Amino acid sequence: MDLLHESQYRFLVGDLCLLVDRKDRRYLLTLKPAEQFHSHSGFIEHDDLIGVQEGATIKSSKGSVFLAVRPTLAEYSVMMQRGPTPIYPKDIGAILTYGDIYPGSRVVEAGTGSAALTMALLQAVGDGGHIFSYEIREDFLEIAENNLLKFERLNRAQLTLRNHDIYQGIKERDVDRIILDLPEPWEVIPHAEISLRPGGILVSYVPTTLQLHRVWESLDACPGFGLIEQFELIHRPWEGAKNSLRPSHRMVGHTGFITTARRVEGK
Ligand code: SAM
Numbered sequence: 001m002d003l004l005h006e007s008q009y010r011f012l013v014g015d016l017c018l019l020v021d022r023k024d025r026r027y028l029l030t031l032k033p034a035e036q037f038h039s040h041s042g043f044i045e046h047d048d049l050i051g052v053q054e055g056a057t058i059k060s061s062k063g064s065v066f067l068a069v070r071p072t073l074a075e076y077s078v079m080m081q082r083g084p085t086p087i088y089p090k091d092i093g094a095i096l097t098y099g100d101i102y103p104g105s106r107v108v109e110a111g112t113g114s115a116a117l118t119m120a121l122l123q124a125v126g127d128g129g130h131i132f133s134y135e136i137r138e139d140f141l142e143i144a145e146n147n148l149l150k151f152e153r154l155n156r157a158q159l160t161l162r163n164h165d166i167y168q169g170i171k172e173r174d175v176d177r178i179i180l181d182l183p184e185p186w187e188v189i190p191h192a193e194i195s196l197r198p199g200g201i202l203v204s205y206v207p208t209t210l211q212l213h214r215v216w217e218s219l220d221a222c223p224g225f226g227l228i229e230q231f232e233l234i235h236r237p238w239e240g241a242k243n244s245l246r247p248s249h250r251m252v253g254h255t256g257f258i259t260t261a262r263r264v265e266g267k
Contacts, residue, residue, distance in 0.1 A: 002233035007021045009054045010071060011068070016150060017049055017081075018071040021064060028071060028079045041066075044263050073123060074237065076118035076151055083143040086116030087181060088236040088255045089207060098229070098260050099203040103142040104128035110166040110188065115144035117181060122154045131159045132175070134166040170195040181205045181256075184233065186218035196263040202260040212257045219261045226264040232257045 011017055011031055019027045021041060029037050034211050035046040042062030049058060057065050071079065077160055082123035087095070095117065103126035112135035114119055128246060135141045137143065141161055148156060162171070167187040170178070174197045181186055185204040192202050204215050212230060221226045232255075237248045 005065040008195070010051055011054065011070075013050055014152075016067050016076065016152075019036055019044070019058075019064050019066040020069070026075075026079065027066075028076070030036070073119060073151065077114075077119065080114065080116075080147045080150070081143055083137075084111075084113040086114040086237075088252065090233050090263050091205065091255055091258065092120045094116055094231075094233050094258055095203055095205065096120060097181060097199055098258065099177055101125060101177060106108075106130050106174075107132070107177040107179060108170055108172055108173070108175050109133045109181075111182045112144045112161060113140055115147045115183065117179065118144065118159065119151060119154055121179065122148075122159055125158065127155065127158070129158060131156075132162060132172050133159060134162045134170075136159060136163070136165050138163055145165040147182050161210060161215045165190070168229050175200065177201050179203045179205075183211075185211070186214050188223055189218050189225070192264070193222060198261040198265065199264055202259075202263070204263045205256045207254075207256045209257070213261065215259050219259070223266055224263060225261040226267045228259065229261075230259045232259060 006027055013031055017031055019030050027039060031046045031050050033047060036043045041064035042059060042060035044060050051266050052068060054069055057067055059065055072129060077089060101121060101124040105125050107121055107125060109118060109121060109131055112133040118131060118133050125131060141163055148154060171193045172195055175195055176197060177200060178192045178196055196202060199234060206212055216228060216230060219228050236251055239246060239248050
């Protein structure tokens with residue numbers, strides 16, 4: 001690896017750094033000169049991390065070993081500041097795939113919440129795309145903005161945050177995708193029918209079966225939507241050790257249900 005290339009992987013002032021100890025306890029920090037990170041295992045000077053290459057190990061004042069890496073978007077989204085419950089990485093993966101979010105696409109999203117999904121959408125649409133994200137609560141928009149700005153590799157210019165009740169309507173027309181994570185997604189379906197381009201995809205994410213069925217009924221009754229699919233994803237982590245490999249004792253039992261539907265002309 002040449003020196004210039006290698007320097008890209010060194011931590012700089014202002015970078016996010018994920019410290020992981022030998023028991024897999026994780027700590028997220030933003031590197032600042034002359035600051036210290038404290039835990040029950042002692043402290044680490046931020047200055048001792050600045051300039052260090054990603055993937056290096058570092059010892060605390062009490063001799064405990066930590067691994068230092070940049071957080072992935074999935075790691076960041078479960079550790080960043082929380083407003084309302086963010087969508088879990090496993091469901092975000094499915095929303096991006098089954099919602100077919102592609103580079104250059106124009107996507108309407110609601111509600112922004114903590115912006116876990118917003119960030120993944122921004123990354124997926126790439127430089128030519130745009131996200132219009134609706135959120136009714138100003139305090140959540142502030143949290144979202146803060147979370148977005150800290151995760152530097154995203155291009156904030158490709159995001160329009162709208163402090164607006166999406167049940168009252170969608171301003172954009174001819175959008176490629178609409179992604180809904182709010183309590184009453186069926187209220188948005190008549191607006192989505194007007195706003196989505198032909199063949200566009202609507203995705204809804206809801207936590208309960210009562211909501212899931214209401215989404216199905218509303219889409220089924222709407223002549224502008226077809227190809228309705230509904231599913232959930234179970235994610236079972238496994239733990240490897242020298243002489244064993246088995247599922248973890250704990251797992252997240254339930255998150256939410258995903259619905260996808262296509263904008264069609266008559267069914
Ligand atoms: N998807 C977000 C994430 O991954 O961080 C979490 C969204 S949270 C579960 C639902 C959000 O929808 C809340 O922030 C709520 O304020 C917002 N919301 C509820 N009703 C709304 C409406 N009518 N228009 C816009 N936003 C709304």
